[in-house]
Amino acid sequence: MTGVDRPPGGTAGEKPLLLGVRHHGPGSARAVRAALEEVRPRAVLIEGPPEADTLIPLAADEEMRPPVALLAHAVDEPGRSAFWPLAEFSPEWVAIRWALECGVPARFIDLPATHTLACEGEEPAPVGDAPGEAQAAAEGKAEQEASGPSGSADTVRVDPLAVLAETAGYDDPERWWEDVVEHRGAGRGGALAPFAALEEAMTALREAYGTGGHRRDLVREAHMRIQVRAAQREFGQDVAVVCGAWHVPALRRRTAVAADRALLKGLPKVKTDMTWVPWTHRRLSRASGYGAGIDSPGWYGHLFGVSDRPVERWMTKVAGLLREEDRIVSSAHVIEAVRLAGTLAALRGRPLPGLSEATDAVRAVMCEGSDVPLALVHDRLVVGDVLGEVPSAAPAVPLQRDLARLQKRLRLKPESVERELELDLRKETDAGRSRLLHRLCLLGIGWGEPAASRGSTGTFRETWRLRWEPELAVRVAEAGVWGTTVPGAATAKAEADAAGAQALADVTALAERCLLAELPDALPVVMRVLADRAALDADVGHLAQALPALVRSLRYGDVRGTDTGALADVAAGLAERVFVGLPPACAALDTEAAEEMRRHVDAVHGAVGLLGETGAAAHGDIRGRWRSVLRVLSQRETVPGVIRGRSVRLLLDEGELAQDEAARLMGLVLSPGTAPADAAAWIEGFVGGGSGGGMLLLHDERLLGLVDAWLTGVPAEAFTDVLPLLRRTFSAYEPGVRRTLGELVRRGPGARDSARTGPGVPGFGSALDAGRADAVVPVLRLLLGLDEPGGSDVNDLAGVAT
Structure with missing residues (x-):
């Protein structure tokens, strides 16, 4: 017939041999090996990107350890990529290994990756959840114009496995697949029987649903048919095709060569590279985001790897894992779990216990009904953390x-x-x-x-x-x-990031990362950009935000041996600009801006402390100038209370302000002439946050008394306004500190004053409380083991307790 080539097949009994499989199905994998051993084809054609044909021999390398994946990426845009994962129990992997072992040519026949990656909006889900789910990405132009046998059905994506399971009366496709495939005994009807049955089922589904919403499959199947015909011309009719069962009816259907080529005409292309990469069992799970078709790769790997008694061996694995986690699991637990799994399978009408029965038995017997250890079993064994390996000879950038x-x-x-x-x-x-x-x-x-x-x-x-x-x-x-090396590529990337950075803080953070990464060639470029940006940026907030990261970087010179002299010069100059611009920038700020500026003050204070200990000390008394700035901030009435209070606190911590002076300043702020909101903000700055203000109030009860007296005198109409700020201030204290403060306030001023009779240390008594010291002696004897023969005398211990 003119224009019509010999079809790849006509009926299930015709050549070529079409082995419809479920991707990552151990039952399919065993059946594929048995079928190939029985038929011994002259060539094996596999669903996958043809660009990977040259990579097939690497599957026989001793260093190759599945799970692995074929990675295709666009040469000019490596982020545009797709994976074709293969596990040890994947039928495609079994077919590749059989062909290599028997010296039979093996080829991939799916749509080339050069077209797959060129399609916009592609989803890199190369292997599907059910037999024959699409491996490649978005629809090409010709594909958009095509229509399936049932056009209306194409609007909904069909999961063939779910449809067959529902038809058989199952509510779980995984359980149905286990019953009809994974638990199928060897030798029932011969090696080709399961493929004939699956082809018959898929043929019925394709007649009912057309492409089932997978319209891109029309293009892929057209390419597969062309490749099958080419293989038949080269090797004869004895060709085996391993593909998703969903595609088998389409490959069996008689079509015109011209029609198939028309579907492929005009597809976009992109230059593509391909290699093998390691994969993991976790990435074979649907939960990983690379929906590869199975919820339990670890379980399927176990089924494929054991030759007999899979449930008994699985329970032994589970027991070993739980023992490693210090759970008491004996051989009796294993025996009872196996018996329970078998009983559950019989009650549920299943030929053999599956994962659900094994899981229920493990939960009841080994985990005592708890889902906590069961989650560990699921994570470590049912899913697993196996990481594959690829040989060093594999292509790589x-x-x-x-x-x-x-x-x-x-x-x-x-x-x-x-x-x-x-x-x-x-x-x-x-x-x-x-x-x-x-x-x-x-x-x-x-x-x-x-x-x-x-x-x-x-x-x-x-x-x-x-x-x-x-x-x-x-x-x-x-x-x-x-770049071609890690240091060279990191250097080039750092230089590009510095040139494109939008904020000054981004450049200083980049300088810190360059020092950590020890990129001496990139650092001069980054420092030049940093100096230029700092000279042009007049925003004190930006300068204050950039300084800490820059100063932190100076510390790495001691350990990493990096020359940070240029960095110290820039940091000192940046600090000077902050000192000059900070007081004017703190004037007339609203509440939110004042809180942000207070955080900048804290950051600059920490940075100055580090800066004074580094090579920047050559630039003068950095700390002295910073203290002068803090004095200015603490005294200006135009500066918000939260910043004034924090400035006073920082001076007090530095020893530049006596406690009496700090108490005097607090007394002035908390006087009746100050607005309650401003006074509350001052308190927040002085003792709020993580500054240790709670301990300061505990050990200086004069300050606590001032706060207490002010708080009790706040007018009722203003108390509601200052309460949220005060609650935020004191809620940040440790529970023990809050409890002790409450006790001191409950005692009242008289009790606090009587307790403070010591020689100059507020909050401490003048003499030892012998009763309280004696109370801890028994506990100390127990901790130090002094009740044992040869222990110290109790009088010595009492001295320790004091």
Whole structure:
């Protein structure tokens, strides 16, 4: 017939052999291997991007460990990418491995990635939730014009697995799939029987639903048919095709070659690179966002990996995990859990216990009905944290190769499980790890994120939380445009970020990150931009916001050996501009602006304290000039109360203001002539927030008395206005501090004055309270073990208690 080529197939009994599978289905994977062993085709065609044909031999490499994924990304826009994940129990992976082991050619036949990535609005979901769900992305122009056998049905996306499960009376597609496929015994009807049954079911669905809302499948299936015909011309009719079962009826249908080519004509293209990347079981789960078709990759991996007694072996795994978490689980628990799972399967009419029965049995027997340990089982075993590996021979951008070299040299292996890494920067290896992680952060490769260090606040110690996610491979490819090595790419990226920074604080933060990452070539560029921005920015708030990060950076010179002389000069100049501009900027501010400026004052105070200890001391008495600024702020009536109060408190903490003087200033502010709202704001600045004001009031009862007397004298009409501010002030105190303050206020002024009879220390008595000291002696004896033979004399202990 003119214009019509020989069809790929006509009926289920014709050639080629069409093996319809469920992606990531262990039952399908076993059936595919059995079918290939029985038929022994001359070539194996697999649903996947043809650009990956050259990567197929790497699947036989000893370093290749699934789960892995084929990664395709646009050369000029690496962020535009798509993944084709493959697990050990994926039928496609089994087909590839069988072909390599038997020396049979294997090829991918799906729509090329060059078209997939070129389509706008693409969703990178290459492997679907059900048999044959679309691997590629958005619809091309020709695809938009096409229509399925049932046009009205195309408006709704159909999940074939859910439809078949509902038809069979199941409310859970996963449970139906386990019953009819995963629990199917070997040898029932031969190796090809399950594929014939599944093809028959999918044919009925395609007749009823057309493309089922997957209109892009029309283009993909046209390309598959063309590739199958080409393979038949080359290898003859003995060709096996492994694809989603949803596509089998379309590949079996007789079509004209011209019609298939017309669907492919005019599709957009983009230059594409492709490689293998590691994947994880977690990313095979729907919850990961890369809906790959299974809720329980760990469970499916277990089913595929064990040859017999899967439930018994699973319960043993669960028991081992729970024992590692210090839960009491014995062999008797395992036996009872297996029996319960079997009983539940019989009651529910299932051929064998599935995941739901195993989970219910584990909850009842091993977890004592609690979902807390069960969540651990689900996370570690049902889903799992397996991270695949790819061989070093796999294609990669130069930046990826340099990163792999650094990871190996620094003994910093990527892992899918989150872990904390403590670094001591005085050690060469730890310093190198710190540099690498900071450089990757600059490049937007979030392998690690800084965390608060426990037990030390020194600049020589860092803590990182590390977790390698598969999509970081895309970030590495994107960062490859900046350079071929990690240091070079980070330097180029830092320079570009400095030139494009909008705020002065962004540039100072970038300077800090360059020092942490030890990028000496980038630092001069960043400092030049910083100096230019600082000279042009007249906003004191921006200057005050930028100073702390700049000053923090000066501390890294001691540990990291970085020359921070230029940084110190810029920081000192920035501080001087803050000193000059701060008093005028604090005048006539509303409540919200005053609170923001108070935070700037705190930040500058901390920065000046560090600045005075660094090389910036050569620029004069930085701290002295700052104290002068604080005195000006504390005395100007035009400055909001919250800033005046904080200035007084900072001077008091610095020892520049005597306690008597501080009490005098508080007394003036809390006098009847001051508006209650302004007085409350002053109190907020003086003793509010995390400044330790509660302890100050505890140990200087003169100040507490002033606050108490003022508060009781606030007029009723003004009390409602100042209450929210006072509540915010005192609610920030520790519970113990608030309780003690309440007790002191309850006692009253007379009791407070009588308690303050000591030689000059407010709040402390003049002599030892022997009764209270004796009360702690028994506890001290117990803690120190003094009741044991040879313990110290009780009189000595009483001296300790004092």
